[in-house]
Amino acid sequence: MGDRRRFRRLRLPDSLPASLPGLSSGRAAELLERTPSAPGFWRSPVRGVRFTAVLGLVLLGGITLLFVTGLLSYAAYNPDLNPVNDKTPDKGVLGFYLFAWPTGPHWLYRLTQGLHVTVGIVLTPVLLAKLWSVVPKLFALPPARSVGHALERLSLLLLVGGALFEFITGLLNIQLEYLFPGSFYPLHFYGAWVFFAAFLAHAGLRTPQAVRVLRSGALSGNVPGDALASPSPAEPTLSRRGALAMVGAGSLLLLVTSVGRSFDGPLRRIALLTPRGAAEPGPGPNGFQINKTAATVGITPAETGEGWWLTVSGPAGDLRFTREQLLAMDQYSAALPIACVEGWSTSDQRWRGVRLKDLAELAGYPGNPPGVLVESVQRSGPFRRAALRDNQVRDPRSLLALQVNGKDLSPDHGYPARIIVPAAPGVLNTKWVSRLTFGDL
Incomplete structure (x- = not known):
């Protein structure tokens, strides 16, 4: 009861009235406590800056690798060579890094693009867990306390929206290659630059804090002033270490059921979640994977x-x-x-x-x-x-x-x-x- 009374005495956000028409201020406060903007609405004991910091550092390395290998994939098309290769003709300065794609080692594109797609699939549970861990901040009120705070919220909007856009379009293109015929390249290319700009800004602000948080003590405890921890957490059913293990297990499952499309043998046969996995298209010398068939493109x-x-x-x-x-x-x-x-x-x-x-x-x-x-x-x-x-x-x-x-x-x-x-x-x-x-x- 003490925790509940203390929670009810929380001051209403400055941007909201102390009472609503037809309601007492106490009743208004009680209703507001049931909205996503109230800290006590989110009661999971797993949330906390330490849990979020672990996920954030994993994403820092993983998304940086995704961005670099994605740029390499774009360069491999030699888009600055001829318009027939260029699916993003309005890229302007975003093509500053383009270079003549080499022919060696002969497995270079197999490696870079295999890493790009596999890491993107494996990071999906990590991204979803990270978004879940910070969702209370997306509903926090007031929406902007200052110009600086407003810019930070805007960068978060671009970060979250960009991450979801890049991962969703990438996963859909893997599964349904003709869903974005011709338009996938500009969508994914420009979206990546918007997302990565927001990602860099966020990483620059938060990475030092994440490192300090992880150095400060055990994962199970809360950091003083933890803005993500619930003020009235529910009874725990899973520890933070257990939650991280569950996220890791999800990523491992996705790795095992997808990476095989880049290899022969048993791994290809269990690549259930990606196309071009499982069985090869027939036996014999021509029995290896095909992108488009003659019938698909109307070759007679x-x-x-x-x-x-x-x-x-x-x-x-x-x-x-x-x-x-x-x-x-x-x-x-x-x-x-x-x-x-x-x-x-x-x-x-x-x-x-x-x-x-x-x-x-x-x-x-x-x-x-x-x-x-x-x-x-x-x-x-x-x-x-x-x-x-x-x-x-x-x-x-x-x-x-x-x-x-x-x-x-x-x-x-x-x-x-x-x-x-x-x-x-x-x-x-x-x-x-x-x-x-x-x-x-």
Whole structure:
């Protein structure tokens, strides 16, 4: 009873009247105590600055890694090379860091994008727990005590809104890759910059305090003046250590059921929560993961059958080659994976075909070939045309692939010919190639 009487004597927020029309001040105070703005509304004994500090420091490292690997993923598309690669043409100064994406190591994009997606999935329980731990502050009154306080609340709004937006759009794109056809890139790119700006401001203000809180004592106790701890906590059913263990277990479960889409063997078979997990798409040399099938994009056998030819353009003019003529050229092999923006990847597959630099020489560029614009038989959809840099063309592992793992490409893997380039995002490994235009891009 003592705690309840003391709680009822709490002063009403300055921004609210001492009484409401038709109610006594005591009755008004009692009603206000039942709203989310009242400190006693939130009664979980788990909440506290120490619990929140642990989650915050985990997110500090994790979200920084997400941001860096996300920027690397954007750079891997070489958006400053050619408009066909650039899905955020109005980025302005936000593209200040872009650089020529390298071709080595050949698993580079597989690593960076696999980390980006896996860490994002694993951090989801941590983010939700962190938002739950600070939700009382979102309802605190008055909404602004000063200009500085108002700016801080605004940064929190951007932080919470940005975090939810980035995680939700990212998770939906992993699960339903065609939900944001073409629009996912600008949505996620610009949203990331807004969110990370708010994140940096918040981290700069709160990280020193979080470190001090964790150094001050055991996790189970409350810090004097703890603004997140309930003034009248309910009976505990779970300790703070137990709550953190539950969050960690959730993250571990998501890791085990998602990371396998980047590996072969048992881990892929239990990747239940991500596409391109579980069973491979059929047996045989072409039995590895596919991004888009020929049927999905409307590729017909008539377009890729005996009447197909490849046009190679450059200073030597337009040259045409049938598949038989390409097979008669010097053939080279390269063991390379396919890695996609959704985070899935294959193991190294053994590709065989004509080197891009040899085709550039036929087009009239001996020695140091320039970049190339690749066009597909595919008539609609993103990345049916893609540009590759000169360093990608020069790499001896960059092929116009005609076979994989000792057999002809299947229609879904790009028959009669596809591009395969080390360390490039999967969408730049164009399938059903119809034209290569070498020159300044």
